[in-house]
Amino acid sequence: MTEQQTVRLAAVGDTHIRKTSQGALKAVLAPVNGAADILLLCGDLTDYGLPEEAQVLAKELSAVDIPMVGVLGNHDYESGQQTEVCRILTDAGVKILDGESVEIAGVGFAGAKGFAGGFGRATLGGWGERAIKSFVQEALDETLKFESALARLRTRRRVALLHYSPIAATVQGEPPEIYPWLGTSRLEEPLNRYPVDVVFHGHAHSGSPEGRTQSGVLVFNVALPLLKSRYPERPIKLYELAAEPQQMDASIGQVPV
Ligand SMILES: [Fe+2]
Ligand SMILES: [Fe+2]
Numbered sequence: 001m002t003e004q005q006t007v008r009l010a011a012v013g014d015t016h017i018r019k020t021s022q023g024a025l026k027a028v029l030a031p032v033n034g035a036a037d038i039l040l041l042c043g044d045l046t047d048y049g050l051p052e053e054a055q056v057l058a059k060e061l062s063a064v065d066i067p068m069v070g071v072l073g074n075h076d077y078e079s080g081q082q083t084e085v086c087r088i089l090t091d092a093g094v095k096i097l098d099g100e101s102v103e104i105a106g107v108g109f110a111g112a113k114g115f116a117g118g119f120g121r122a123t124l125g126g127w128g129e130r131a132i133k134s135f136v137q138e139a140l141d142e143t144l145k146f147e148s149a150l151a152r153l154r155t156r157r158r159v160a161l162l163h164y165s166p167i168a169a170t171v172q173g174e175p176p177e178i179y180p181w182l183g184t185s186r187l188e189e190p191l192n193r194y195p196v197d198v199v200f201h202g203h204a205h206s207g208s209p210e211g212r213t214q215s216g217v218l219v220f221n222v223a224l225p226l227l228k229s230r231y232p233e234r235p236i237k238l239y240e241l242a243a244e245p246q247q248m249d250a251s252i253g254q255v256p257v
Contacts, residue, residue, distance in 0.1 A: 007107050007241040008035060013042025013163065013202025014223040016075060017057040019050070025060040028224065028236055033065050035238055038104055041094060042202035042222050043073025043113060043163030046085060054085040058092035067104050068094040071111040073163035073203060097161060099145025100152075107157045107241060110149035110194075114164030114201070115139040117184035119171075124180065139186050147190035157241050158196040163203050166191060169211025170221035171204040188213050197241055209237075 010032045015025060032039055046053035061068065076085050086096050095102050097111030117124045117139040126136035142164075150160065165171050165183030174182060182204045191199065191213050198218045205225040212218060220237055227235035 005105075006243050007105050007157070008037045009040055009159065009198075009200075009237075009239045009241060010036035010038070011040040011042060011200040011220065011222040011237040011239065012224050012227065012235070013073065013200070014044040014205060014225060015041070015057065016044055016047040016224075017053050017060065018047045019052050019056060021053070021056050022059070025057075026063075029060065029063055031234060031236065031238070033063075037066055038107070039064055039066055039068045040109075040159070040161055040200055040222075041068060041070030042161055042200050043071045044075040044202055044223075045070065045073065045089065046076050047078075049076045049078040049081055049085055051081055051084045051088055054088035058088055061089075061092050061094065064093075068092075069097060069102060069104065069109050069111065069161065070094045071097050071113050071161045071163050073113060097149065099149050101149045103155055106155060106244075107159060108153035108155035109159050109161060110146070110153055110196070111161035112142055112146040112149060114146065114162040114166070114187050115142040115184060116164060116181045117186060118180035119168040119183070119185045122180065123185050139184050143184075143186045143190060146187060147194070150190050150194035150196070153194070153196075156244055158194075159241070160191065160196045160199040162187060162199065162201040165201050165204055165207070165219070165221065166199060167211050167213055167219050169208060170201065170219055171207040172211075173208050174204055174206050182207070191215070191217055198239060200237070 166187035171182040202223040
């Protein structure tokens with residue numbers, strides 16, 4: 001695949017695989033091999049963050065024969081065994097991004113889990129009790145990880161992966177009381193400095209499928225429960241990254257160089 005070709009992405013998050021979930025992703029993943037070039041997994045891949053759950057997921061993913069890139073979600077941290085979960089998924093062929101970037105088929109991917117904290121003027125500030133400060137620090141640390149991953153991208157076509165949402169638009173549909181736990185505008189700031197073609201995230205199971213950052217970057221919420229309720233016939237997001245514009249030699253007109 002060259003940089004001049006369209007790259008087809010498939011994306012889904014919040015699969016919440018349990019020990020008893022064998023076969024649960026069969027229908028979800030069915031179109032992937034034929035319809036996409038790269039599969040993106042947007043966190044909460046397991047339900048309790050247990051290695052046994054990751055093993056079940058690894059088996060489900062063995063049906064996928066295209067490259068896989070993902071981030072972990074808060075559920076993958078629940079049992080404190082995220083390192084083992086990450087290792088199992090890595091062995092299964094998923095490139096897990098935790099503040100890192102990777103290039104596949106001429107497209108750069110930057111990813112991090114992200115964190116909560118609220119949006120816009122309601123974003124929680126690090127002031128007052130120590131517990132509030134450490135909560136906000138976690139959001140700042142994840143934002144910094146995300147930013148350094150974005151800053152390392154060298155490709156012209158760029159994709160960002162998160163678990164938490166960087167914008168309020170894609171959590172709309174959830175109860176407003178829980179917006180602050182679904183993501184934070186802090187994650188949007190690096191996207192304004194290091195633009196990408198598209199962002200995928202999960203976590204907001206009852207949010208909205210699509211929104212844009214302040215700078216106009218497309219953001220898709222690909223949480224599986226949301227995709228199942230909106231698109232029950234094909235609950236996976238397919239998105240085509242257009243081919244890079246071919247450079248033209250101005251002296252001759254239409255000849256690509
Ligand atoms: Fe989830
Ligand atoms: Fe989540």
